[in-house]
Amino acid sequence: MSLSLSLFIVAPALPRAVIGSGDVRTRRAIGGRFKRDMAHDDEYFASEIEAGAPTLYEALTAVVDGGPFGATHTFQYGYAYRMICAFHGRRVVGNSFSPFRFGWLARVDEGLKSIGVDAVQVSEFGYGLPSPLPQTDLPGHGVWSPQDCAAALTQYEAVTEEQLADLDPEVREAIEECAGWLREARAHEGRGVVGFMS
Numbered sequence: 001m002s003l004s005l006s007l008f009i010v011a012p013a014l015p016r017a018v019i020g021s022g023d024v025r026t027r028r029a030i031g032g033r034f035k036r037d038m039a040h041d042d043e044y045f046a047s048e049i050e051a052g053a054p055t056l057y058e059a060l061t062a063v064v065d066g067g068p069f070g071a072t073h074t075f076q077y078g079y080a081y082r083m084i085c086a087f088h089g090r091r092v093v094g095n096s097f098s099p100f101r102f103g104w105l106a107r108v109d110e111g112l113k114s115i116g117v118d119a120v121q122v123s124e125f126g127y128g129l130p131s132p133l134p135q136t137d138l139p140g141h142g143v144w145s146p147q148d149c150a151a152a153l154t155q156y157e158a159v160t161e162e163q164l165a166d167l168d169p170e171v172r173e174a175i176e177e178c179a180g181w182l183r184e185a186r187a188h189e190g191r192g193v194v195g196f197m198s
Contacts, residue, residue, distance in 0.1 A: 002099035005125055006082060006196045009184050010089025012143045015194065016130055018084050020066025027064040030087045031057055041079065048073055056080060066132060074136040078129050082139060082196045089194065092181050096174035097122070105197075111171035112178070115163045119151035120144045122178065125195030140197035149185040149192050156182065 018026055031038070038056040042049060049055055053073030054062065059080040062069055069077060097104070105123040112118065126140035144152070156179050164172055185191050 002101060003104075003197055004099050005094045005097035005122075006086075006139075006198070007092045007094050007097075007125075007181060008085045008089035008194045009092055009181070009188060009191050010085055010194050011190045012145060012192050012194055014088040015081065015084040018088075019063055019081070019130065019133065022065055024064075026087075027060060030060060030083060033087060034083050037083070045076070056083070060084075063133065069132075069134045071134070074134040075138060077133050078136050078139040078141065078196070079198075081129060081133060081141070085194045085196075089191070090184075090188075092184055092193075094177065094195075096170070096177045107168075108171055108174045108178070111167050111175055115156075115159045115167070115175070117152055117155040117159070117175075119155055120148050120178075120182075120193075122174075122195075126197045138198045142195050142197075144181075144185070144193040144195075146185060146190055146192045149182050153179070153182040153186055 038060075041056050045053060045056075051073075052070070054070060054076050056076060056079060059076035060083060063077055063080045063084065096108075105121075105126060109121045109123050112121065124142035124144065127142050128135045129141050156175075164175075167175065181193050185193055
């Protein structure tokens, strides 16, 4: 089974504040901007929707309203929250993380740690959704706060070329991509990285 990360440079508090806000204008703006994407996702998950899953717009409505959330098919609320992050943020490239096999994030984390970067871990993007959203296996979700990004970038900028040369080439490429996300976050004050694994 292959997995993928979707990553956004965003002030983490912005999408988080949408959950339970009841903000109809924001919900409509998100629905309008991603209308085509939602139709595509609903087509992809047609069998799950027929079995009782909410459509993506229904899931978005529930997230904005703070519920009610169905006990099954909770994955849709995660994808709705990902859409909220996309609306408030800027997507960044994750070529080394799309697709990837199970265990890859741990390998990259080991590489980061081996060169002295421990303020962030890519495996953090595989955890659960923020409360009060129901938990689901996929998509996973995680946040690198602006402070975490700044600390990690400081650590990365202290890494020597010799340390990088000692890394497995694929791991090095992935770490250099992570450094790009960190630089992007630094370039936009108050923003961090929000990621989703699916």
